[in-house]
Amino acid sequence: MLIWLSGFTRILRRKHYLIQSHVTQCFWNEDSIYPTSVSHLLTSDKVAIKVLDKTRLNVQTQKLLSREISCMEALQHANIVRLYEVVESHSRLYLVLEYAGGGDLHTHICSEGRLSEPVAKITFAQILSAIKHMHAKNIIHRDLKAENVLYACNGCVKVADFGFSTMVTNSSDTLDTFCGSPSYAAPELFRDECYLGPPVDVWAMGVLLFFMVTGTMPFRADTMGKLRRAVIEGVFTLPPWVPGPCQRLIRGVLKPVPAERYAVDQMVGCDWLLPVDYPWTVSPVPLNPLRLADAEPGELSDEEEEIKALLQELGVTMEHIRNNQGKGIRSPISGLYSILLHRAQKGRGAETVPVVRGLVRDHKREGLRAYKGLIHSSKLCALQ
Structure with a gap:
């Protein structure tokens, strides 16, 4: 089904006058989750829009959608697609998302073959960093697969x-819903038993890494029962x-017993990823536009001062920001703020692609290897 986005613009215009220029008029397919980009006219930044028909949402899908929005709202990481804003009309819900225009990992491998080792390291390190951030926030993805790994235009x-996705109170909380693609599903999901969230994501990363370095799946079958x-x-x-x-990493992850699988921190410190130069932790900036209006002189960071100046250039006053207090991600001011914040972070190098520095030498291991290689002998000698 094709939607003419001028209708979307009219919906937004009724919601708030600043939003009337949210997108350019263009066609795109409603069934596509990440459609051809549209442009935010105030900032000229490309965004993707996910459209959901509210009349088709039952209780279960409404619950899943609510979780999706809550989880994405809590995440701010260079390797996770960002949710900028949620706009609601009488019959539809629009999720305004970061646009990743470089295609997905599954299509890339199917068309060009398995990844070279350096590229696989760079790609997997970024996925691992994203999952590490999610788990630190007690968020479980539960549908990690190559189709859900996208490339931004800069290669990130x-x-x-x-x-x-779902949010748990702590990592020991158990879940009971079978989620995701069967090819990436952990054994405990197939056993129809309660499971811990983090090991399920870890298993999916092992399947994903196998696919990246071989171009095939580790578990293949022509029927669901055999799989x-x-x-x-x-x-x-x-x-x-x-x-x-790399073999040791895959074998350490793809263990049928969840308690025996590598934890995320073990994966970060594995030999295969030692040469990758990448920041494994991030310091998110609070997504709070109200801070721009209430901060005392000198309290704002350089990024925040830059965003405040840009908002004022676009005609957004501090009074507009105060009037949108409490609306969160459903506020057009918050959406505009999120886009400008993301732009500022990228401008300061927050989304640089990791590099492989070459073999990282483990001096302790090399010393032990050299010691074992010595030919030991002894001679009699006389002390004078």
Whole structure:
């Protein structure tokens, strides 16, 4: 179904006058989650829009949508697609998202083949950093797969589609819903038992890494029953040309018993990723436009001062910001603020692609190896 976005513009114009220039008029397919980009006319930044028909949402899908919005609102990371704003009309819900125009990982591998080792390291490090951030926020993705790994135009990797995500109180909370693609599902999901969230995401990362470095899936079957047995048994074959450190990482992750799987921090510190130069932790900036209006002189960071000046250039006064207090991500002011904040962060290098610095030498391990390689001998000698 095609939607003429001038109708979308009219909906937004009724909501708030600043939003009447949210998007250019263009066609796009409503069934596509990440459609061709449209432009925010106030900032000229490209955005993607996900449209949901509220009349088709049952109780379960409404609950999933609410979780998706809550989880994305809580996440601010260079390798996670950002949710800028939520706009609601009588019959539709519009999610205004960061636009990642470089395609998805699954299409890339299917068309060009498996990734080279350096590219696989750079890609996987970014995915791992995103998952580490999610789990630190007690958010479980539950649908990690190559189709949900997108590329931004600068080559930065973006984890997307939080439709099955959920937020837990702590990492020991158990879940009971089968989510995601069967090819990436952990054994405990196929056993129809309660499961811990983080190990499920870790298993999916192991399947994803296998796919990245081999171009094939570790568990393949022509029926769901056979796939279920293969995953529960956890038996797979790695090609001999996959480097040893990468093989050890995959085998450490794809363990059928959740308690025996690598934790995220173990994956970050594994030998295979040691050469990757990448910041594994981030310091998110609070998504609070009201701070711009209430801060005392000198309290705002350089980023915030830049955003405040840009907002004023666009005609947004501090009174506008105060009037939107409490509306959160459903406020047009918050949406504009989020876009400008993201732009400022990218301008300061917050979304640089990691680099492989070469082999990182482990002096302790090399010393032990050298010691073991010595030919030990002894001689009699006389002390004078």
